[in-house]
Amino acid sequence: MPALSTTLRTAALSIRTAMTAGALTLLVGLGALSVIDGPHPTPDHLGLSVQDKATSRILERNNCSLHGFDPDVIPSTAVIRDSSGRTRVVSFDHGWAVFKKERPGELVAVCLGREQRRQR
Structure with missing residues (x-):
């Protein structure tokens, strides 16, 4: 049983890490798009x-x-x-x-x- 518990904990941690990385990537991507598409001030x-x-x-x-x-x-x-x-x-x-x-x-x-x- 302890091996199954460790495996579940590892799987849960891996899923949480992947979701966090995906959310951060999405956030950075959307931020980059807003900078690229945003209005650029004239000199x-x-x-x-x-x-x-x-x-x-x-x-x-x-x-x-x-x-x-x-x-x-x-x-x-x-x-x-x-x-x-x-x-x-x-x-x-x-x-x-x-x-x-x-x-x-x-x-x-x-x-x-x-x-x-x-x-x-």
């Missing part, structure tokens, strides 16, 4: 639209990064977009205040400035 809604040539030139000339630099690299300037949509280069302190919502505008990028080489 304008991301707040980092740099399609226009003027903004791209500003970012290139000032050695800017949209994602930041290594922790040991200290940016000297920033690019912000003001409420009228104008993009301009400001001091890093000004850009940080915009990022922290202490000043109006939107932080677009942080920059090393014109003289320094870009380090990432």
Whole structure:
């Protein structure tokens, strides 16, 4: 009798494990489908639209990064977009205040400035 009990326990555990794995696979699959089929925001809604040539030139000339630099690299300037949509280069302190919502505008990028080489 003990062998039958062990076999039943093993079978029950195997069935429970298989059902759990199947449920998790289904959940991940449905999640992946919702991401693939979901609406994708346009760059304008991301707040980092740099399609226009003027903004791209500003970012290139000032050695800017949209994602930041290594922790040991200290940016000297920033690019912000003001409420009228104008993009301009400001001091890093000004850009940080915009990022922290202490000043109006939107932080677009942080920059090393014109003289320094870009380090990432």
